[in-house]
Amino acid sequence: MKRFLPVTDHHRGVVLCLLAALCMTPAPALGHAFPEHSDPRVGATIAASPERVRIWFDSDIEPLFSSLMVHDASGRMVDKGDSRVNPSNAALLEVSVPKLAPGAYRVIWSVVARDGHRTNGDYTFVIK
């Protein structure tokens, strides 16, 4: 049986080792951002209106490209429109809200991590 290409196991090993070495080189702390936890918690039912909605991410996010909104059950924006990345914690996104009436609320967020990758999401919480 004939081989078509003169690729030897040796060559292939070297190439794979180089590739592996390249992948093992230390990387800067980047990575797309994913929510770690939030306040109010995802899907929670709480007794009283919170003062603000906060989401902690697992990596630092870009203030210019990240936002957080709170909508009521009819889809109307109810937050104070001051969403920001916390100045002392670049992984914390927050927005303040006025005293909210009982009902269901939707938190909608969109962030760009330091690696340039955008992630977004939403969740609901209920005030009794």
Place this chain on the structure above:
Amino acid sequence: MKRRPGSSATALTWCALGLVFMIILLLPVSSWAHGFAGKRFFPTTFQVDDPFISDEFSVLIDRIKGPDAKTTEIDIDYSKRILPNFGLEFHEAYVHLKNDDGSTANGWDNLGIGAKWQFLTNAEHETILSIGTDFDIGGTGAHQIADSFTTISPAFFFGKGLGDLPESVKYLRPFAVTGVVGPNFPTRSGNASIDPDTGQTVVERNPTTLTWAFSVQYSLMYLQSFVKDIGLGAPFNRMILVTEFPMETCMSADCKGKITGTVNPGVVWAGKFTEFGIAAQIPVNSRSGRAVGVLGLIHLYIDDLFPKSIGAPIFH
């Protein structure tokens, strides 16, 4: 260097241009990462090909007792995006066979090269669709392991998350399915050899097969972040439960209509730069294997590790 009149203005222009260029380089290239469709993150799974393109490096260890040999395989995969929605994939595998008669064989399998076009990414419906073709290049592997002929495999890939289900069934939202459907055409219909005992020519036919492989996933990440924080801590809050069904139906030759495949229940942990997974491999029939095998996955997101160099698409 001789200064000419007006050169300071030129220098200033260049300086400004350079600054603009630097700022452009430093700006985040806001883009969707590997395997995202809206809120949905599809992890790389074990044996069912990803429905998306990416910049990734994977090592999969596969051990199973087949119908007539015990196989241990180390699969190495490297995917590279050329355009934001078009990428190339390279596969290699080192195979160790322990045959039932006690003999063994080792060596590299054929080199595989594929191209994939992710032609649809729908955030709202968490859907990804791609088409691609894979070439398993005959004769590039060790001859006791690899086929001497090339196999061409065009395929359709899909991924769909159930995040668009209504509120009343919100606990089903973390579910997703992915899959691949496509034929595998051998470029040679058969191999002729001479039987040493009878001296007669024996033709072994190379069948065309159909791959239909799919996975069902339940993402604890999705549950925790978008549906209900049930208080899962690390490492469970980044886990995705995955069951794969990689199946193949023989479409020609002596094996026509026969199915081989396994059911692979397992779990994947997706970190920021790496992914780890482990699964069992349960053969669906005796042609697929004789005992439960194991799969182990180590995966690196090159696009997150090197977002501005080798991890980015070559052309934007």
